[in-house]
Amino acid sequence: MTVEAPPKGGIGESVRRPDGIPKVKGDFAYSSDLWADGMLWGATLRSPHPRARIREIDISKALAIRGVHAILTHENVPGRKVYGLEIADQPVLAWDQVRYQGEPIAIVAADHPETARHAAATIEVDFEPLTPVTDPETAFDAEPLHPSGNLLRHVHIEHGDRHATADVVVTGEYEVGMQDQAFLGPESGLAVPAEDGGVDLFISTQWLHVDRDQVAASLDLPPEKVRITLGGVGGAFGGREDLSMQVHACLLALHTGKPVKMMYGREESFFGHIHRHPARMRYEHGATRDGDLVYVKCRILLDGGAYASSSTAVCSNAASFACGPYDVPNALIDSYVVYTDNPPCGAMRGFGAVQTCFAHEAQMDKLAAALELDPVELRRRNALAEGGVIPTGATIRSPAPVDELLASVAARPLPGPSPILPGGHSNTTHGESVRRGIGYAVGYKNVGYSEGFDDYSTARVKLSVVGGEPLVEVHTAACEVGQGLVTVQEQIARHELGVERVVVLPADTQVGSAGSSSASRQTYMTGGAVRLACEAIKEELARRGSGDLVELVGDDPIDVTREHHHRQTFPLDEKGQGDAHVTFAFAAHRAVVDVDTELGLVRVVEIATAQDVGKAINPLAVEGQIEGGIAQGLGLALMEEIQVVDGEVRNASFTDYLIPTVLDMPPVELDVMELADPGAPYGLRGVGEPPTISSTPAIVAALRAATGAELKRVPVRPDHIVGV
């Protein structure tokens, strides 16, 4: 069969997403809206201490409260009592000690959410508070929080000559605070006990099958008895990769024989998921007097918090991308992640590259100043390009348009005076102390899973005739977390099969794994799987003959399942060398800011960005991803940080944890490049993460340009700007 005239709504079109209008109108059914007749409500008792020994847990008074159906502790976990994405080191429910504030200790099911919360608060725990380990620098030699000590991973990269010397050397120390994913839909789910002794779980998550396998292990059930269906997800950004209440809700449902709903509030959500790793980084850049980079040396220290989560991969990513998208002939990189009693940290948009991009871009500006070169010129002079080699020894096999991206943002006309001054409508200035600054940054990151992981996604596609018209049904386990994946799957099926009527079925574990909605990988991986399945359908149609599609299918639907694997990658060796990454995505940003230098208030006037997306499957969705990523980068630059003091979170609310609103977002001038990656489906690259990576350092560079302040830490506070 040949698709002669692709139908409306295929790839390359800005197809509107089905969840857009319902979300704007408040009609979208999030997982927090789930409901079952006769359901109970779950609640979690969490540790108030960042570190303590548990001497005794007394549930008797709580259990006597009217309306309470169950109170469970670690003793009621029938299977594996620990879980984790990379290292199973996190208790489902704590037994003899807690390692961070908010660690779950007991769970309650009751007939009303307030009753459940009251009962949880009534449980008596005899704690022996211990001195928490909170400084990642001293964690190396502190009392071990886990049996094998506090060093979780060290990645050492040695590239070229470790003793290289240079004409001009600049050094700097940088720090990134703990950012939260701040997704708008707090964790929620509904577990329903099944007649076969298993459980059905409806949940907002990022990877159904990894959730299923971990839940099944802890419930001591075979995986097929744990069926998970994706609920409506209100954002993720890495924060839903780890389990939150998945096991808890299922335990309560199986124990009571009733459906159990759990739903965190905003405050609890801050304790219910991991965050972006805070980082301390020390850099040294060496260059010739002409501005050619000679070497980069750096030490990166990431605070992993109490449990491993994705820390070992974040540590590796931070090392891999520590030098930025530049041709660096010699590099000496040491990246460490340690356990502490701070909140656990793990995956978040940008995944290690965000932290190091802030540092290496500050260094490039510092180097440009030392060389008396234009910052953009220095970057372009050293820009990585296709065929270049990165510090892990891998060769870039696809377009790496760093120079072109920088040229694009630099060529944009600059904005005129802003009608809104720093401080906005608070009327804190009439412009007398306002200075304008312009800053640039460029970054890159891997797409998909790295270091030898056999990453794949599965798609089942069925072509049938219903009501005399062809119908395509696409079934995957890929999680729509707000990125527009449902629409992308529809578009690919339409494009490949020439059928306009495409239905994407709910994502669940009844089909093979799709991997996680993370690492900018789902369009690449699940899109690739849908394409393969469609190609198999076309082969079957060709075998059936030629002619009208309806006649070829008739009453014999074609139903195929295919897996898409990306090319093999390899682990890094002891010197950090290896072909560890599938492919890369690049973006550049120019920020224009106005700063009230007396009050330290900032107005981001405009962000210009250029990004290579390989192929824009849905240009409108690409634009949305880029603008959203910039908003998250702006948040890290200026406002977003979880304040942790002695292991205790001080701002677990959206009153005190500030995120950008539409009023903070500047206009975004966008240049989307489509330089096809020959190894990728349709040549596409991931889109979601690069906007977050280099937008933050561009804004801070603009602040430095406006104020002359050194600004070594993000988020930048007003007092950093005014120097008090």
Added chain:
Amino acid sequence: MPVPPAELTAEYRIAGPDEAVAAALDVAGPTGLAREAGPGVTALSGDRAAVLGALDEVVAAALDAGAHEIDVRLVRGLTP
């Protein structure tokens, strides 16, 4: 990002004096393979040779320190 399953995981529980548990931990900790897996349960995860080698030393240390019973469970293919 998840990692491939460990080739082998050995979970053990030691019955005996506290000294036996401590002696086992003194050996298990530095291997880099150990983590807590439940009340009184320690897991060693990694390559088969590394896990079995470490387990041998852990068991010997625990017995030498007075352990009178050691339950060991070996599992293939768990998350490390």
